Amino acid sequence: MINLKDKTVIVTGSSRGLGKQIAIEFAKKGANVVINYNSNESEALSTVKEITLNEGKAIAVKANVSQNEDVNHLFEKTIEHFGKVDIVVNNAGIMMTKFLKDFSAEEFDKQFTTNVKSVFLMMKKASDKLEENGRIINISSSTSRLMMPTYAIYSATKSAVEQMTKVFAKEIGSKGITVNSVLPGPMNTALFTNGKSPELINKIAALSAFNRIGNVEDIIPVILFLGSDESQWITGQNIGVNGGMA
Template sequence: MSTLSGKTAVVTGSSKGIGAAIAQKLAKEGAKVIVNYNGNQAAANAVVETILVNGGEAFAVQADVSRKEGVIRLFDEAIAQFGQVDTWVNNAGVMLNAMIKDLTQEQFEKSIDINFKGVFYSLQQAATKLADNGSIINLSSTVTRTIFPTYGIYSATKAAVEQLSRVFAKEIGPRGINVNCVLPGPIATDLFLTGKSEELIAQIASTNAFKRLGTPEEIAQVVTFLASDEAKWISGQSIGANGGMA
């Protein structure tokens, strides 16, 4: 039997990149998956189709998780479609790099809205809507363990997610729900690669023990383990998946 057989999982921002890999891996392990997207319906449908072709169950739901009403609708549609939600993965995120002195108000607010508020709203809803003995996995970043110029607002929002997760792990623990963060290092996705020269990418890749970028599938494996019953004794933790970068 697959490790997540009979469970339902929601993955925010899962139309591409790490989120898509997580959705596909969870489905491969038997979970019924809600693929969330905000604007790219075609990409989300492609992820769903891949899951269906491989014998899994999946359904795409449009929702802007930076807004409370979007998170509420995503939770409610997932429950309406599959009966309950056992695993919630907060993957949706935005990386807007700029020196702190140059960061615009729009960049600041967008970073807070997507990277932090989206997680906050989902935890509020999970308090009453996530199934007992479920799991929550929030994607943070290894940049919270490093000091990189231009990553100020991104690393600050991710650090906030980690602390929020630790507190919520204690608050919701009596229901048997574990809450953890996964901290990817540099991963070969559009989010990381966009705007970087080949020289800079190679320089960043050289900072980990394996001298390469990670893959979305490697992050998906960690998330899938944390969603399984085998990881139930792990909660309130921030787990690096960065090839020894930090």
């Protein structure tokens, strides 16, 4: 059974959606949890309340993790409150889908800033602040393994994250720190379902071996394992968790 008691984890973008559920499940396993948010303060505080009402330990820290100063602030507040950082889950991200020819340069930059620069800055800071034998878990996407029209830019951001994961794992391995990415398939979260018709969702679900889209409950056990001591020999891996979709 996975035991994360007294480990301290930062989960970026964890006021709602998959990030929120990741944070809650880490808390259930005994971890001290930092709920990071950029704009959704009420949802972040609600998540903290949900954790603490169930005898967990959590704080909320506002930080735009695509900005270096905010990343510094996030780590400082975490260490100030909990004394250390053991695990970083880089979950913050945005998804914009349309044909490549229809993207503006500004929209391209926005996705790369949010999805790639934030992971770079968090891993860079973690290299100095993470405890030895720490864990870095990047949330990527199985779209990087597919050729799905309208996903060109989003998939490119996730491919960049996966390549950084592999290389950084070797760069930081001497500290016993592991670096891995989890690649969920489509999930029943707002990030995926917003703007999609039921017909389109069903068509995408048919790509899975199980003829359905995933739920957060399908993804989180893998993330918890990668955050545990038992995963010490797994690093530099991009792990698909997608029901056989890719």
